[in-house]
Amino acid sequence: MDAVHAALTGAGLVVGLGGAPAPVPASQIYVALHVAPGTVGRESLADARTDFELVFQVTCVGPTQEKCLWAAQRTRSALHGPVVVAGRTAWRPEELGGPPVQRDDDVSPPLYFLPVQYRLRTTA
Template structure:
């Protein structure tokens, strides 16, 4: 009998792909190297939903997995913020490697326009981009 899908291996696969793309990644928020404690002003904050196990057939074996995640891209200017978004898009363009699973290529769902965060000094620009990720047992 197969085990139900877990969210953490999927989160780790997304994080690994972003880091392999040359990005600094914070889980559930800014990385420790971001202001006010650090100086990294170009990074992504990764937020992952718990997802859901989905039946693969009428037999109701809930082994397929479906989730959404958000990559909030941050930069010191609007241009650098969009540059980070482009790097994230390239990093997530291929199929992810999730242990024991066959993952589909992440589907980009989009996001709002770039926004300026005046609550930090100096201000930073950010844009959240959402993706859908699905996988099946290997």
């Protein structure tokens, strides 16, 4: 989670963990990082459990559909290369996709959001 957070903030995105950041930036453009607990797997028949797989979601938010898509593209660029996980080798995050951009009319003014899921695999 820390490595993904660092990659996103390094790309100039404002990141909230599990929801909107506090405070929400004046531009209303941000991403919310949601992380599942992940799974540990065996690397060999010797039962060495050093492989780890994590699914996470980056929900991109903006005041217009275009700005929401801008945040999504910035997220893709930030996660295009391998993320740095201390003491581990990490593959490049795999984008799993998500639904189309949606408008949230439950907030005023309305915001647009796009949840995109990724999978990250690492080994020791």
